[in-house]
Amino acid sequence: MPARWWILALASSLFAAMTQAATYVYVSNAESSEISVLRLDPAGGSLAPVQTVGIDGQAGPLAVSPDRRFLYVALRTEPHAVQSFALDAASGRLEPLSAAPLPDRMSHLITDRSGRHLFGASYGGHKTSISPIGRDGTVGAPAAVLLTGRHAHATLVDPSNRYVFVSALGSDVVVQWRFDADTGQLTPNDPPALPVRPQAGPRHLAFAPDGRFVYLLNELDARVDVLAFDAERGTLAPVQSLSTLPEGFSGKPWAADLHLTPDGRFLYTSERTSSTLAGFSVDAQTGRLRLVSHAPTEQQPRGFQIDPGGRWLVAAGQLSHAVRVHAIDRESGRLTSSTSTPVGRGPHWVEILTFP
Numbered sequence: 001m002p003a004r005w006w007i008l009a010l011a012s013s014l015f016a017a018m019t020q021a022a023t024y025v026y027v028s029n030a031e032s033s034e035i036s037v038l039r040l041d042p043a044g045g046s047l048a049p050v051q052t053v054g055i056d057g058q059a060g061p062l063a064v065s066p067d068r069r070f071l072y073v074a075l076r077t078e079p080h081a082v083q084s085f086a087l088d089a090a091s092g093r094l095e096p097l098s099a100a101p102l103p104d105r106m107s108h109l110i111t112d113r114s115g116r117h118l119f120g121a122s123y124g125g126h127k128t129s130i131s132p133i134g135r136d137g138t139v140g141a142p143a144a145v146l147l148t149g150r151h152a153h154a155t156l157v158d159p160s161n162r163y164v165f166v167s168a169l170g171s172d173v174v175v176q177w178r179f180d181a182d183t184g185q186l187t188p189n190d191p192p193a194l195p196v197r198p199q200a201g202p203r204h205l206a207f208a209p210d211g212r213f214v215y216l217l218n219e220l221d222a223r224v225d226v227l228a229f230d231a232e233r234g235t236l237a238p239v240q241s242l243s244t245l246p247e248g249f250s251g252k253p254w255a256a257d258l259h260l261t262p263d264g265r266f267l268y269t270s271e272r273t274s275s276t277l278a279g280f281s282v283d284a285q286t287g288r289l290r291l292v293s294h295a296p297t298e299q300q301p302r303g304f305q306i307d308p309g310g311r312w313l314v315a316a317g318q319l320s321h322a323v324r325v326h327a328i329d330r331e332s333g334r335l336t337s338s339t340s341t342p343v344g345r346g347p348h349w350v351e352i353l354t355f356p
Contacts (some may be wrong), residue, residue, distance in 0.1 A: 021303070023307055023354040024050065024092035025314055028059040029344025030134065035059060035073060035342040037092055040324075040352070043105055045325040045338040060284050063109035063118065070097070070120060070137035071351065072168030074106040082109070082118065082131070089355035101140040103129050105206045108204075113161040114249050117184045121230055123165060128152055128166050128291045130184050145246045148175050153219075154204045159211040164187065167202040169219060174202055174227075176235055181236070187311050191342045192267040194220055197221065209264040213239070213287035217269050222253035224269055224280070228288050239287060244269040244278040244295040261310040266292070266333035268313060270301040275289040275303065277315060277326070278332050293333040299326045305350040312338075316347035323347060 025047060027036040034342070038053040057075035061214070064071050064087075071085045084097040104125030111133065113117055118139055128148050132140040150170025157164050157179070164186060164229060166175040166187040171172040173196060176189040194200045201220030208215070214236055216225040244255055254272040261267075267280045267289060277297050278291040297304075300319025306313050306328070313326040313335060322342045326335040 001091045010153050015327060021354050021356050022092060023309070023352060024287060025323070026062060026071060026351040026353070027316055027343045027347045027349045028035065028062050028349040030058050030076065030342035031346030033057060033059050034344045035094065036064075036347070037094060037328060038341065038343075039092060040325070042309065042311070042316070045327055047323070047325060047339065047341040050091070052072070053085070053094050056099070057081070060237065060349070061108055061109045062351045063111055063114045064351050064353060065133070065137065066113060067080055067110055067115060068187065068353050068355065072109055072111075072139065074109050074120060076105045076121070080105055080152060082120070082246065084138050086170075087353070091122055092353075092355065097136070100131060100170065101141055102131070102146045103127065103142055107152075110155050112157050112179070112181060113159065113233065114181055119155040119164070121148070121155050123151045123153055123169070126150050126152055126170075128155060128186070130186065132184060142151060144186065144250060146186060147336065149173055153202070156205040156214065156233065157206065158229065160231065162202045165205055165214070166218065167205055168193075169201045169203055172196045172198055172200055174184040174205070174216065174236060179233060189234050191235065194227070197262070203255065206258055208260065208282070209262065213257060213348065215260070215267055216266065217244070217255050217258040219255050220253060222255040222271055224258060224267070224289065226289060228287065240289060242280070242289055242291065244271055246271075246274055246278070249271075249274055259304065260307050261306055262308055263310055264271070267336075268304070268306070270297070270304055270315060272302065272318070275299050275301060275315070275317070276303070277335060279335060281333055292333045294334065295326065296342065297326065298322055303350050305352045307352045310353045314350055314352060316343070316350050318348060321345050321347065324352065
């Protein structure tokens, strides 16, 4: 009997801890130069405003430190810079820390796995930058700026923190680098790039949670590619390619973003011409994808994110100036539209964090 009561007490305390955890959504609004902070209701998926933070320029891509203590936003107007914010785990609010220069207008930001280096990808500048991050979360001036091919769009760091990939949309390649986390230096891998189909337009990349596969979304043909990752050599190889477009699609494909659920069972992509989200199931052994469904969402979904619990997907409508919450069916992966919440103008990028 005592053991039973101990188990019940432990389950009760775990449930209480889960219900006390708070989840916050951070939305970068380009046109109104601000970040919207909202609290996500884990039970019903509704959003409540918490804070609106003004940015000294056009708000750009967001990045979060691995320890969830800091948030970074790139300014897409001159003088190009990155602003650092401290994250308050108790309230979800942002506190400004500092600003540091960037070499160009960035389309993507990400930290390395240690949180000591910030990578920026510049579409217009055809380059990648690497900036040091101090223990206090502040970013320094770029330590290195490297050319990557035409229209660099996003950066991905492998789980071991030894390899880095950059999508070069205009060159139809994924650039492959070796990364020294101690010095922050990148050197070309062998081979230095993975070619993609002509006119595909490689845009965003994501690792499977187990690190065995990389998923690549191509903007111009709206296809998602499954790539096998060689963890020893740090290179990628094609496995599968699928269209993300809904049935009956007409017009010019314009894919935007992709993310996996934290358990790796489902992958989602956004397409801006049709304003839809495509959902795929993931084969855990082969990494291959199977289409589950398409779902309408906010107008021109530039970016979206999935909450750490894998229950909710929040999509930003660049033209509707709102974010929409979609419930994720844990068995099928299908999406059910929940609520739409106004934010600032031109929402582009979304991050979602849960604090205990």
